[in-house]
Amino acid sequence: MMTNLSVDDLFAMAIEFERNGVAFYTRAAASAAGRPHAALLLRLAAMEQMHEKRFAALRRTLSEETASAAPFEPPEEKALYLKAMADTRVFPVSGPIPEELANANGLADALRYAIDREKDSVVFYSTMQEFVPLHQGREQIQAIIAEELGHVHLLTAELAKLTTGGA
Secondary structure, eight states: OOOOBOHHHHHHHHHHHHHHHHHHHHHHHHHTTTSTTHHHHHHHHHHHHHHHHHHHHHHHHSOHHHHTSOOBOOOHHHHHHHHHHHHHOSSOOSSSOOHHHHOGGGHHHHHHHHHHHHHHHHHHHHHHHHHSOGGGTHHHHHHHHHHHHHHHHHHHHHHHHHHTTOO
């Protein structure tokens, strides 16, 4: 089973992932209103929104010729991975907020959940980056990967503070 993708397809998926991240963190913050971690969740939503705008700008800069260029065929296992990510999405946006995010007593679980989602996005963007030509945004994708890794670091630091009683 070969899956054809274009660079435009990849940017469309990335925009959707970031949009889902914004919605996810915003919903999680709303469910945590009045709790200490609500501000962190809102800050993460704002960061994801910046990424969405950057991917949208990159997508707009693709020339008409490039955007409609013949699709490429990534190796089957990578194509299947990208398809699975597109189908399951990094951040769930429908249905109830996961229990670990809705439960004020489960902040450690909420942070672990967010860390896992951020790691998933790093893996997706790292795979995506392999298929985007250098002149079509590969460096910008690398910058976003670095920022997503920063989210993992931020969340991990918050988790460490929580589990060690602050610091």
